[in-house]
Structure formats: C-alpha cells, structure tokens
Amino acid sequence: MKRLGLIALVLMLAGGMVAFAGGAREADTAVAEDNLERSLEVDISGLRSADGQTLLPELSSKEVPSRPDNPRSLPETDPMHWYDMEYLGWGVEEKINIPDSPADGAIGKRVIAIINGDHPYLTAYSTGMQKIADAYSMDLTVLSPNWDLAEQNQMLDEAINERPDMIILVPLDARVAIQQVRRVNRAGVPIILSNMLPEEEAMQYAIAWTGPDDWGQFREMARVWADELGRSGGVAYIRHAPGGSPYFARTYGPITELAEYAPDIETLDMQAPGFEAEATMQVVSDWLTRFGDRLTGIGLADDSAQAIGTIEALRRAGREDVLVIAAGNSKVGMDMVKDGDLLAITYQSAEADGAVALKTAVDWFNGLDVDPVLYIPKQVITQENVEDFMPAQW
Amino acid sequence: MSEDRGTETLREDPAEVAPNMNEDRTLRQNRFSVLISVLGIYFLAGILMIVGVMVSERFLSAANMLSVVGGVTILGLVAVGAAFVTYSGHFADLSIPTTMAFSGVMAVEALQFGIVAAIITGLLVGLVIGLINGFVIGKFRANPIVWTLAMAFVIRGLMRWIWSNRQIYPEVEGAATGAGQHFVNLYRYHLLGVIPMTVVVLAAFAIVLHFVMKQSSFGRQLQITGASFEAARLSGINVSRNVGLAFLICAMTAAVAGIFLTSLSRVGAYYMGEGYDFAAVTAVVIGGVTLAGGRGSIVGVIGGVLVIGLMRNVMTLMGIDTFAQTIVTGAVFILAVGIQSNSLRRLGRDDA
Amino acid sequence: MRSQTDVVTFVNRYRILLLLALVFLFMALFAPRFLNMFNMTIIMKSASLNAMAAIGFTIVLICGHLDLSVSSTISLGAVLVIGFRPDLGWSGAIVAAVAAGGFVGLVNGLLVAKARIHSFIVTIGTLTIVQGIIYVYTGGAALNVTGALDFAVADFLEDPILLFFPPRVIITILVIVGFEVFFLRTKPGRNFYMVGGNRETAWLAGVKADAYVIWAFIISGCAAALSGALFAIGISSATTDLGVNSLMIIVAATIIGGASMNGGKGQVLYSGIAVLMLTVLFNGLNRFGVGSEFRILASGVILASVVLYEAYSNYKKERIRGQRPELLKELDPQQLKNVTSSLKTREL
Incomplete structure (x- = not known):
C-alpha cells in the first residue's frame, strides 16, 4: 500500500508540474524588416573547409533515366535494379x-x-x-x-x-x-x-x-579502377555495415558499372566484417588463399579500419599488386593514397x-x-x- | 544428477581407476567424454583443419596458417587475460573494449614524449582500470558484469567528452619526436622478416600466464577461489587480493591489445575495441574455461582463439556469406560449450 | 539509531522511485523546455520500448539466469511484424512476431534448463544467431509498410488519447502492471522468485524449477518481441538492428531498479520505472543540448553508484557476520532476514 502511495505521489508531482508549466512555449520574436535584405547580402563565397577547398561547392544534379516497371525483377548486376535506391x-x-x-x-x-x-x-x-x-x-x-x-x-x-x-x-x-x-x-x-x-x-x-552521390561516386571511381586493372581480372568487396544505403551503393555501384564498362572483370566475393581492422585483415587473407592470383582488385566501403586491415593483409602476403579502392576521405585513407597503398578514394567533403x-x-x-x-x-x-x-x- | 552415479569410481580416485579403463564398462561409454575433456577444443580445431584441407589445397600453406594466427593475435591477447577473470569465477569483464580504446588513445597522446612514454602510459591506463575493477569486485564483491558495464559507460563517456568525439593520429601527435612512425610500426614489426611480432608477444604472454595460472601459488589459490569462493575464503586464502589480481591481469592484457590495435589502425579513438569483450568470452569459454570458475587452462584458451580464427578462415574459403557465418558461429559456440559441459558432467565433474 | 535505520530501509526499498523523483525534479527545475505535456508524451513513448523488454530480462534474472538475447529478439519482433503485415494483417503479424520471440525464448529455456548450458553462453549464442537470421530474412535492409491504413494505425498508436499517454504507452503500462501483479500476488508468480532465490526451498515445495526457468525465458522472448513489434508498427518500419543498444540500457535499468544478478530479487515494475528514470535523464540532457557522451556518462555514473552502494553495504554486513554476532541483534529484522538468506545460499 505504501508503495502504491509513493507511486501516486510521484505521478501527482509530475502531473502538477506539467499543469503548472502548461505547455508554455516561447513567443515568436518579431523579425526586423530589413532581415531579408541583409540575409541576401551575406557573402559566404570566402568560406573554406579545413582541407582548403571552397566550403560551398558548385552543386550538381544528374541525368535521370526513366523508371523501369519493376526494377527489383531485373538482375542485380543491372543498374536499373537499384533504380529506387539511386534516383x-x-x-x-x-x-x-x-x-x-x-x-x-x-x-x-x-x-x-x-x-x-x-x-x-x-x-x-x-x-x-x-x-x-x-x-x-x-x-x-x-x-x-x-x-x-x-x-x-x-x-x-x-x-x-x-x-x-x-x-x-x-x-x-x-x-x-x-x-x-x-x-x-x-x-x-x-x-x-x-x-x-x-x-x-x-x-x-x-x-x-x-x-x-554515393552511387555516382563509386561509378566514377570504378571506371578509374577498371582502367588500371586492364579491364580484366577478379575483384572482391568489403561491404558497409548492413542497413542504410552505403551497404548497397558502395558494392553494387561498382558492380553494375563494371558490368557495363568492363564486363570481363569478375566479381569473386563480398563480405561484411564490419569496420574492424583485424577482422577485415583476416577476410582479405582468406581471399588471397582462396582466389590466389585471380584476385586483382578489392573495393572497400571505408578507407580507415577496412583499408588498414586490407593493406596489412596484402603486405603480409606480398601482394602489393592488388589494386584497392575505397570510399573516402579520412586522413588515414588520404595518407594511404599518398603512399600508394590505395589506388583511389572518393572525395566527399x-x-x-x-x-x-x-x-x-x-x-x-x-x-x-x-x-x-x-x-x-x-x-x-x-x-x-x-x-x-x-x-x-x- | 542420476548420471553421476555411474562414474562414482572415477571421482573417488582417478589415478587408480585410469589403468583399468578398458575393463570398466561405464567408463567405456564415456570414452568420448574423456576425449573431450582431455583434448577439448583442439578436437574441434582438428575437425576444422580437415574441412579446410578438403576445401582448399592452399589451406595448409604457411601463408594461410600464418594469416589465421595473425588475424586473431589481438583477440588472443585479450582472451589470455580475460581467462583469469572467468577462471576466478567472475564471468567476464565488459570494460575490456573501453580499456583497449582508452589505453590506445592515451598512448597516442603521450607520443609527444617518445615511444617508451607512450607505451608506459598505455599500460598505466590498464593498471589503473584493473586496480579499480579489482578493488571494487575483489574487496566489495560487486557483481562483475554490472560493475564492469558501469565502468565501460563511465570511461567511454569521459573519453568522448575529453576528446570531443574526435580521433587522434599517432603520426601527428608523435611528429615532433618521430615516435609516431615507431608507434605505427609496433604492430607491423616482423621477426626474421616472417613472424609478426604480435604473434611473438602473444606467445610470450600465453607461456608466462600459463605458468602463472598452473604453477604459481597465486594460480592455485585462484583455482580454489574460482571453484568455491566461500571455501577459499574460509581456508584463509586472501580472496580479495586474488580476484583483484585476476581483473588486473585482464585489464593489463587488454591495454597491451589496445596499444597494438591502435598501432594497427593508425588512429586512437573511443570506438576502438568494440566487440572484443564478447569475442574474448567466446574464445575463453569454448577454450574450456568454465563460467563456474576454477577449471580450464591458457592452452585451451589459445585453442579457442585458434578455432575462432580457423572457423572464419574455413567459412570464407567455402564462400559462405557474412550473415550465414554469423549464424554458424553462434550455433557452434553453444554446441561446443554444451558438449564440453555435458562431458564434464558425465565424468562426474562439477556442474560446468 | 532506530530512526536512522528506518530512513536507510526506506531509501533502500524505494530507491528507484526516489531516484526518478530526484532526476525529474532536477530536470523540471533546470532543463529548458522540459516541463510540458508534449515532452511528457515523448518521454513516455521513448521509455516504452525498453521498459516492456525489461520485463523479460527482469524475470529471467529473478530466476537466476541472464537473457542477453533480448536485443536481437526486439529486432526480430520488429522485423517480423512488418514482414508479415502484407500477408497476415496487423493482428496476425503481431501474433506471429510474438510467437517467434516466444520460440527464441523456448530454445533459450530448453538449452539452459534441460541441456544445462550456462544461460550466459546460451544467450550470447542466440543473440548472434537471431541477428544472423534477421539479416538473412531482410537481406540487410530495413523493411517498411506505406499504406494509408498502416499510417493511420501508426498515428493511433503514437498520439496521446489520455493526458500524455498514447495507446502504445498504455499497452506497455498494462502489460507491466499485469506481470507485476502476476509475479507478486499469484502463487505461480511467486514461485519464480523461489526458483531464483532459494533452489532448495523451491525443490522441497515441489516447484518444478526447470519449467519455471523455461517459462521465464519464453516470457522474456515474447515481451521483447512485442515491444519491438509495437515500436515498429508505430514507425511503420523496422531496422535490422533496432534493439542493438537496448541490452546495455536494460541491464543497467534492471540493476538500478533493484534486481540482483544472483537471482530471487527484483520487480518488473521497478525495472520499468528505472527505464523511465533513465529516459527522463536522457531527455533532460537533450534539452541542455549536450552530446550523446553525456547520456552514456550519466547512466554510467548512476549505475556505478548504485552497484558500489549495494556492494559496500553488503560488505559491511559481511564484516559484521561471524565477527561480532551480538551486532546482528541491532539490525532490523528485514536486514537480518537478508543476511541469513544470503548465508543459506552460500552454503548450498
């Protein structure tokens, strides 16, 4: 009984306070008349991001094809399969x-x-x-x-x-x-x-x-990759964490692009070991064992932990010839591009x-x-x- | 516990009964159990090896074997320390991931004073966290799971607040002294050009800790403490000190692992080490260290770590996707531990 | 002396209510835009997910076991209710999702009670397995429903119908109170406590411990799946890792709410109130506009203080025990009972 009384007390306390506060909201502050003019005059063209680039870049749109009737019925290597995600x-x-x-x-x-x-x-x-x-x-x-x-x-x-x-x-x-x-x-x-x-x-x-434009970025990078690969060989993908668009965009972006641009490149495998250097390192090592020289390229969803693990595995196996691309652009990834460990990363400010x-x-x-x-x-x-x-x- | 009766003889005096094994019918029934209790996890490792050989001709190559070992060294370092916590009958230390992250971040911060200072600072973090955990759990008997969870929350919160969710880079922090590159190379050194230094460090830790667990008086006392806390206490063993030391060892190896992980990742950040707590428990427990405490060995734990590595290796070689791997791993975990504890029970051992 | 122990006992017994009142008062006084009807609704809604899932965790803990698989089971309930919706309709989908949760619980229970594997191991295993099954079922992507009727159902569940209580919150409260009454006022309900608190007494009383352990896990699976399912209906969609952060919050809340890892202690209602207390705390911290690190830090400090306080008072009791028995007489009867019962469990 005592317990119920105490619960009632807490609830009453809460209720009373709510009633007291009565959902008070702050009144709108009046806006000065010349606010719009002053707003339009603000010059932000001089703003830079930490990497020295213009903070506000030219924005782009992209060409949008017409939607197929049932995108999901198309094969996964067809870019149109992913229409609803990309466009x-x-x-x-x-x-x-x-x-x-x-x-x-x-x-x-x-x-x-x-x-x-x-x-x-x-x-x-x-x-x-x-x-x-x-x-x-x-x-x-x-x-x-x-x-x-x-x-x-x-x-x-x-x-x-x-x-x-x-x-x-x-x-x-x-x-x-x-x-x-x-x-x-x-x-x-x-x-x-x-x-x-x-x-x-x-x-x-x-x-x-x-x-x-996650899809577009990876398509663009996939072409650079394919050219370096000589439009042949076998590639594998380390995926983003499941859920969310990068899980698909960063794997199927390049897959669909390569299917058109360099159909001879074979997709060997894809795995999602998470953003963890040691686990990624092991997956890549396993691939090297499994595919041997057939593996000539690796696509990564992240240029930090995944890239570190991948490069470490390649180095240990003496397979520096494998070309690696990744979604960018962290400091770790940039350093690795500079050192020649990574072939390419995306620039995403x-x-x-x-x-x-x-x-x-x-x-x-x-x-x-x-x-x-x-x-x-x-x-x-x-x-x-x-x-x-x-x-x-x- | 009706099944225990059949093995009563073995329980009474194993040394005397063992030679007569072939004549004892009940024991013959339990030969599988005996096998499991002796070989334990290496039995499973053997099965995985056979599967591996069947799947890929390159499975047994030195490169593949080295990569299996190389891929689980950090986990191994964490596990040999965590084994002491489980061995002492205190389940698990959930503050392992934050200890790893914190020691890594602090080591990177200290790089401006040189590589030695960095490593010492990293280890000090492990020392302090281990002492706090050990004191609260050993002395005040706080529940280990809840207390280490609280510690994990507090340390993670502090870490993220102090470094405002940023990550720090050894190459930047250690630029002035040139220690940054050394720090990054810590994980990457190879002995004689082939064997990764991390593997050597893990081996050294495993050997030392094996003797600590099996040969030292601390180890023997810890076994009694793990088997029965109350009995150990009543027989005059300093249980608080022993339990505290177990948590200290765990935190110290976690700190070492954290330094290596940070060196590998080339960043110090609050999120490092996530998932290593449950992974370590998995390795420790399938390695034969029972949650009831007082049973198991470092040799078994190393076996458990190897099984985890082999399992990932074999499944990737077979082309099983990540999701299915998750399911198989969970099932094997339950199965392996189930068979082990069942065998122990058949042999009349405790309720593992 | 007497009144002092009275205060201590009072604080100990109603710890979680006092904590809730304290946190609420602090936030009401200092957090900007905290105290209004709409914000109360938000708090109640946010607390619902974990509060209902905490029922199961608490009852398994009372039986002396751990159920770490709750976070996967929450996600499972959410994913299945949305996945089954097109074929089974809402009611059918809810039943299917809850049944699936119950099945996970049944598997846990059988492995723990019959195969005699430690619950910590079993539920870490099923935590992983269920998460894997969810990924296989969904292919890694979230699921959703977008019909006008689905949105109407979602809005009905989420909009308050009484003061600041939306139907989803009312359902949660009813389920919690229902279980609280069941566990405290009925004979089978009390047996759960006996199974966890004192196995020997339970055995002597003819209570089938195994059956109760299995039922505890089934209840846990069902409650977790139901809370995930209701949440998913309310947002018309389900992610594959909805419950991933719930486990730690639930563990913390259950302990702060007074349950013990050793079993035999705790109340479903208090666990729910502890979840509410943490939600009020998080909501208030958000009102200050601080980052999520403070939510982690604050819950950590509260959890650590509670654990430390409990451990320290136990430690003091232990010191009294055996060394100066005459001191025992000065303790109040309630505490004395605790001491003797802890003595008994040790001897087993």
Whole structure:
C-alpha cells in the first residue's frame, strides 16, 4: 500500500508540474524588416573547409533515366535494379503540406539538425554546418542519437516540440525515414533531409534532400579502377555495415558499372566484417588463399579500419599488386593514397555536406527556389591530386 | 544428477581407476567424454583443419596458417587475460573494449614524449582500470558484469567528452619526436622478416600466464577461489587480493591489445575495441574455461582463439556469406560449450 | 539509531522511485523546455520500448539466469511484424512476431534448463544467431509498410488519447502492471522468485524449477518481441538492428531498479520505472543540448553508484557476520532476514 502511495505521489508531482508549466512555449520574436535584405547580402563565397577547398561547392544534379516497371525483377548486376535506391526523390512531383517559406531572411532563424550518430565524418559535417550558421547568425543545435533509432525518433519528437524554423535530418535508414518525415510534416515544421538517402516516398514531405552521390561516386571511381586493372581480372568487396544505403551503393555501384564498362572483370566475393581492422585483415587473407592470383582488385566501403586491415593483409602476403579502392576521405585513407597503398578514394567533403544542407535552408528562408535534390560534387582522389585535398578534414 | 552415479569410481580416485579403463564398462561409454575433456577444443580445431584441407589445397600453406594466427593475435591477447577473470569465477569483464580504446588513445597522446612514454602510459591506463575493477569486485564483491558495464559507460563517456568525439593520429601527435612512425610500426614489426611480432608477444604472454595460472601459488589459490569462493575464503586464502589480481591481469592484457590495435589502425579513438569483450568470452569459454570458475587452462584458451580464427578462415574459403557465418558461429559456440559441459558432467565433474 | 535505520530501509526499498523523483525534479527545475505535456508524451513513448523488454530480462534474472538475447529478439519482433503485415494483417503479424520471440525464448529455456548450458553462453549464442537470421530474412535492409491504413494505425498508436499517454504507452503500462501483479500476488508468480532465490526451498515445495526457468525465458522472448513489434508498427518500419543498444540500457535499468544478478530479487515494475528514470535523464540532457557522451556518462555514473552502494553495504554486513554476532541483534529484522538468506545460499 505504501508503495502504491509513493507511486501516486510521484505521478501527482509530475502531473502538477506539467499543469503548472502548461505547455508554455516561447513567443515568436518579431523579425526586423530589413532581415531579408541583409540575409541576401551575406557573402559566404570566402568560406573554406579545413582541407582548403571552397566550403560551398558548385552543386550538381544528374541525368535521370526513366523508371523501369519493376526494377527489383531485373538482375542485380543491372543498374536499373537499384533504380529506387539511386534516383530517389526525382520522381516525386507533388509535395504534400510543405509550409510556405516565410521569405523574411535567414538571419536569426532557429534550426535543429539531427544527425545519425557519432563519427569523425559527422563531426566535420557539423563543423561545416556551424560555419554557415555563424555566417548568418543562426541558432543551430546539432543532436546525435548515437546510431539508435529509438533515440532518433525521440529527438525528432523533441525537435517538433521546440517548434524550430527548420529541422534538418540525417535519416538512420531510408525506409524508416518515410514515417519520420511524415510526422514532422504533419506537425507543420519544414524539414530538409541530408547525407543519407531516404526512400522516395519520404521526399513528398520534405523540402529537399542534399548530400553526396554515393552511387555516382563509386561509378566514377570504378571506371578509374577498371582502367588500371586492364579491364580484366577478379575483384572482391568489403561491404558497409548492413542497413542504410552505403551497404548497397558502395558494392553494387561498382558492380553494375563494371558490368557495363568492363564486363570481363569478375566479381569473386563480398563480405561484411564490419569496420574492424583485424577482422577485415583476416577476410582479405582468406581471399588471397582462396582466389590466389585471380584476385586483382578489392573495393572497400571505408578507407580507415577496412583499408588498414586490407593493406596489412596484402603486405603480409606480398601482394602489393592488388589494386584497392575505397570510399573516402579520412586522413588515414588520404595518407594511404599518398603512399600508394590505395589506388583511389572518393572525395566527399564532410564539411560541404553539412554546409550545403543548411545553405539550402537559408535559400528557403530567403524565399528563393530550392531544387528538390542537390548533390555535392563527386571527385576521385588518386596519388596525382591527393596533395590538393590535404590536410584531411577528419 | 542420476548420471553421476555411474562414474562414482572415477571421482573417488582417478589415478587408480585410469589403468583399468578398458575393463570398466561405464567408463567405456564415456570414452568420448574423456576425449573431450582431455583434448577439448583442439578436437574441434582438428575437425576444422580437415574441412579446410578438403576445401582448399592452399589451406595448409604457411601463408594461410600464418594469416589465421595473425588475424586473431589481438583477440588472443585479450582472451589470455580475460581467462583469469572467468577462471576466478567472475564471468567476464565488459570494460575490456573501453580499456583497449582508452589505453590506445592515451598512448597516442603521450607520443609527444617518445615511444617508451607512450607505451608506459598505455599500460598505466590498464593498471589503473584493473586496480579499480579489482578493488571494487575483489574487496566489495560487486557483481562483475554490472560493475564492469558501469565502468565501460563511465570511461567511454569521459573519453568522448575529453576528446570531443574526435580521433587522434599517432603520426601527428608523435611528429615532433618521430615516435609516431615507431608507434605505427609496433604492430607491423616482423621477426626474421616472417613472424609478426604480435604473434611473438602473444606467445610470450600465453607461456608466462600459463605458468602463472598452473604453477604459481597465486594460480592455485585462484583455482580454489574460482571453484568455491566461500571455501577459499574460509581456508584463509586472501580472496580479495586474488580476484583483484585476476581483473588486473585482464585489464593489463587488454591495454597491451589496445596499444597494438591502435598501432594497427593508425588512429586512437573511443570506438576502438568494440566487440572484443564478447569475442574474448567466446574464445575463453569454448577454450574450456568454465563460467563456474576454477577449471580450464591458457592452452585451451589459445585453442579457442585458434578455432575462432580457423572457423572464419574455413567459412570464407567455402564462400559462405557474412550473415550465414554469423549464424554458424553462434550455433557452434553453444554446441561446443554444451558438449564440453555435458562431458564434464558425465565424468562426474562439477556442474560446468 | 532506530530512526536512522528506518530512513536507510526506506531509501533502500524505494530507491528507484526516489531516484526518478530526484532526476525529474532536477530536470523540471533546470532543463529548458522540459516541463510540458508534449515532452511528457515523448518521454513516455521513448521509455516504452525498453521498459516492456525489461520485463523479460527482469524475470529471467529473478530466476537466476541472464537473457542477453533480448536485443536481437526486439529486432526480430520488429522485423517480423512488418514482414508479415502484407500477408497476415496487423493482428496476425503481431501474433506471429510474438510467437517467434516466444520460440527464441523456448530454445533459450530448453538449452539452459534441460541441456544445462550456462544461460550466459546460451544467450550470447542466440543473440548472434537471431541477428544472423534477421539479416538473412531482410537481406540487410530495413523493411517498411506505406499504406494509408498502416499510417493511420501508426498515428493511433503514437498520439496521446489520455493526458500524455498514447495507446502504445498504455499497452506497455498494462502489460507491466499485469506481470507485476502476476509475479507478486499469484502463487505461480511467486514461485519464480523461489526458483531464483532459494533452489532448495523451491525443490522441497515441489516447484518444478526447470519449467519455471523455461517459462521465464519464453516470457522474456515474447515481451521483447512485442515491444519491438509495437515500436515498429508505430514507425511503420523496422531496422535490422533496432534493439542493438537496448541490452546495455536494460541491464543497467534492471540493476538500478533493484534486481540482483544472483537471482530471487527484483520487480518488473521497478525495472520499468528505472527505464523511465533513465529516459527522463536522457531527455533532460537533450534539452541542455549536450552530446550523446553525456547520456552514456550519466547512466554510467548512476549505475556505478548504485552497484558500489549495494556492494559496500553488503560488505559491511559481511564484516559484521561471524565477527561480532551480538551486532546482528541491532539490525532490523528485514536486514537480518537478508543476511541469513544470503548465508543459506552460500552454503548450498
């Protein structure tokens, strides 16, 4: 009985406090009349990321083929099989319930960014975003759910509760994003998606998606790779962690590209040992035993731990001839490209990734037209141009 | 425990009964159990070797064997230390991954004072964490799983806060003294050009710790402590000190492993070492160190580590994909431990 | 002297409620935008997933075993409910998902109780196996449903219908309270405690320990799968590793809630409240806008303090025991009972 009484006490305490606070929300602050003008005048062309590149690069779009009737029925080596993953958001013509832009300037706006976890890339990502926020004196909060879906949902709800002027979301998963974005949309808060691709349906509830063209980058790099391989030989792939688009893009991007560009290159195997140097090292060693000289190339989903393990295994086996490509671009990966250990990595500016997402929000606040899908530029880093991208962002 | 009765004779005086093995019907029934209890994990390793030979003609090549061993040295280092915790009857140390990460990060931070300072700093981290764990669990009898989990939370939180989720690079931190390159090479040194130094270090640790466990008075006391904490305490053994030392040994080998892992990865970061806690428990337990404590050996643990390496090797050679590998690994784990504890029970040993 | 022990006993007994009140008060006073209806709803919703899964973990712990497979089972429930939805409809899918969770529990239970393999080993094994099965079933990608009806069901589950309680939270509370009543007020329920706390007494009382252990694991599997399934329906989708972070939170919460790794102690309700307490803490920390490292740090400090406090008070008791028996008389009866029962377990 005593216990029940105590529980009741705690609940009453909570209830009373809630009633007392009464869901108080801060009143909107009035926006100065010349805010829009001042916002439009802000010059951010001088901003640079830590690697000396322009923070805000030229954004690109890409050619979109028409959608086949049933992409999943095509073979996995056909690029069209992955249509729904690669060209998300382009098919969405009708947007639902997107709030109108206030068109009163970006200065002083409150933005909540919810990323997907803690990772050096995302630290640099947040840095890039903060640079834009500083330039426009915006109030930016970046929250990380540490790769936990339940936590990310909680943060989204909390963000809705705070009624910011914009939410920027890096979805943990493409398919989960639909319901997440729909919830934010239903609450009437504008949302921009960033970095990780969502499913197409999510795009009808969002203003835009910005981020790297993972598929395109790997296609471009696959061509460089194929040329160096002499368009023949056998390759194997170390995959990203399951779940999320990179798991597919960084393996099937090159596979489908090679199927067209260099059909003689054989795909030998693919494994997902995680981002762990020792485990990757063992998988690669096992491949060397299993395939011997047939293995001439390895594609990696990560240029840190996976690259370290791969190169170490190759070195121990005396197989420095195997050509390795990886998704970039960490400091570890850049150093390995410089040393000639890695043939190529992708250039994906983490700071630009974050900056572009917020800059898109700025454009929307300023009442400008915003493209629904924006890619940060893709580039392949090899030994020749690696110096241009030093020092690495993360 | 009806099945125990048949083996009563063996339990009473194994030395005397053993020569008469062939005449004793109940014992003949248990020959498989005897085999398992003697050979233990090496039996499974043998099966895997046979499968390996059948799958690939290059399986037995020196290069492949070396890569199997080379791929599990860090795990091996962690496991030989973790074995002491399990041996003392305290299950597992869940703070292993954070100890590895922390010692690596601290070593990298100390690189500006030279390579020796770095290694000492890394080991000191292991010493401090081991002492804290050992004191709280040995002296106050806190539950090992929960306490080490709490430690893992606290250290990880601190680490991420202090270095604000960044990773640090030995080549940068050690640039001034030139120690950075030495640090990176720690993992990459080869003895006589072929045998990785890590394998040598693991072998050295395994041999020393084997004698500590089997020959030293500490080892014998730890066995009694693991077998029955209360009995050990009542017979005047300093149980707190022994349990504390077991956790200290575990943390120290984790620190060594952490330094090697950081050297291999060329970065110090809070997320290093994730998953090594459960992997180490797996190796220790299939290696024959029972969770009840007081039973098993370092030789068995090394066997367990090798089996994990061989299993990955053979399955990749067979072309089994990662997902199926996960399922097989889990099933083999339960099966191997199940057979072992069942054999022990048939032999009239404890409820392992 | 007397009143002092009274306070100590009171604090010990209602530790988790006091902790919850303390954390809540602190956040209410200092965390910006913490105290409002909407945020309370968020807290209740966020706590639901782990609170329901903690039922099973707690009851297995009460029986003296560990169930580390809960995190995979949560994911399994989530993935199956979405996967089966097109063929079986929502109710059929929920039943199938919960049954699958129960099956995992049954396998765990049989291996622990009948094959006599240590639960720590068994459940680390099934943790891996179930995760592998999920990957094979989904091919590594998440699953979702996008029908208008599915969204309507999701919204119904997630929007509050009473104060700050959405149906998903109400279901969770009902299940927890139902189990709490079952375990504390019914004879079979109390037997679970006997099985874990004192095996000999249980045996003398004719309680079939094995059956109770198996049922505990089945309940654990079902509860974990149900919590994953409800969460998945609420978000109309399921990831392959939804429960991966749950295990550590559940372990921490269960211990903070007063359960003991040695079995025979703990309450389903208190584990649930401990999950709620951690959620309030995390939510409040988010309101300060600090990074996720503080969530880990704070939960670590709380867990460490609780473990240390418990261990230290046990240590003091142990010192009294055997050395100065006359001191025992000064202890209050409740504590004395604890001491003698711990004496008994040691002797077994």
